[in-house]
Amino acid sequence: MTRADTVAAARIPDTIQPGGVESENHPWRIRLVKHPERFESSFFQAAKRTAHKILDEIDDADLPYGPRPVAPAHWEMHHGGSLWVKTTSGWRMYRARAGIEWSMQFCAEPSKIDRLRQDAATLVAGFPETLPALAELGYEEAEELLRTPITDADGVEAWTDSLFNACVPMSRGDHQGILPKVPGEHHYPWPVKGADFFRYDDFQLWVTLPDGTHGAVAPVDRRGSGDGHVRLVLASEGSQAADALAEAQDRGLMAVLPPNSSAALQAFAHQIESGQRTASGPPATRRAHAHGNGRDSRAR
Template structure:
């Protein structure tokens, strides 16, 4: 699924997959989303060198963005879940309203945030936080608001397919999140050369321990390594590779 700067998604990619999706009217970018992106870009301009997920270019991910202003600076929190634009059409308003209440509770703890948003030209923040979500229209506003739609992800972390990047549109969040906390000289994504497939591995011991083994943490469903990982898990074991294995050598290549 390709994501364009105007907020549209194109269903088509190099990974083989099929899905039956009922056609719907062509998507146009809402004024709510345009205003949210404008605010997010202004916020990011104040965070040069400290952007939450890295420097530009960014694609605004509908991931539950909760931008908080406190003590003169902005920080990004994430709601319990985010809602993709296309997911709004199956979203239960009562459940979405719980996300609104969750966000409102956070902003009550950081009272400088909404006034600062207003000063920066985003004048609908208070109304969006205070308006109960009861129908498709109010769900749509929430989905495209600053309180959901503006997690600034570089393309390689958003929509990219390996080897260009491990985008969260394609790979499990618990795996893609590791990219943002790992040491720069550790290679999370390595290649199983027997199948020419990218898989994810992790060290089994702390840095500096001298233990060069790695454990498989992700392989595509149906891949031989994924099957071995499942078999090991049934015995309450991890699938571990020795230091001289090709996967371990790739993972620690820069160390």
């Protein structure tokens, strides 16, 4: 990202002759139109039925993105590159190099989608129980999907809505939520959002910044160090924090917030004593607030 002062100071090469400056006197606009009616294809209906049967067979501890929703909540199937295989210990889901969102199929080049098919076929071949198990669940089309080259839009559509792309099971929040509620994969970059599925339960990844916008932070040292600084890893575009983050990246630095900042205190709130004014120091002796699986707090 280039800062404004850098642009202002940039010299025009001698080989380029200035010809004046043009600008437009009206703001850009986005036209809001009705979404074309979206229906569930027969491919997607079959894939979802199969995914739900698979999820019914999986123990809660083995769910790819738990916990299991409790009614009236339900699983939403994310077109995120779901590669389901049957291992000797049960069903597992891996993720493809790229997932194809439903709307993105209309810009998808068939040969590039076919490479995803080939990747999936190679993976499934390593788990020979997969195709017989899928057939037993009623998903007989799996074998044909994996062996048929994708050469046109029909093939792209079939793959996009198949079990091997369209069935990453997520809660509604993890799928398409927006802060200050649960941040969803649709709206937040995966390198940051993905940490929600492996962070310690007592670390608060998502925080509210002083200007009221939301961001994400990470510790700067390993758990047990007692260091309460946090690194800013995501900030809302146009916010003061985003400007600071962009400058840090330009200069090859980290944007770090001090232990007494509101962001650090939020991040470590369940690891420090109530009312403590710094996130640094020895861990709290009390038990952590229950998150997810409710494990006890341990030292930062």
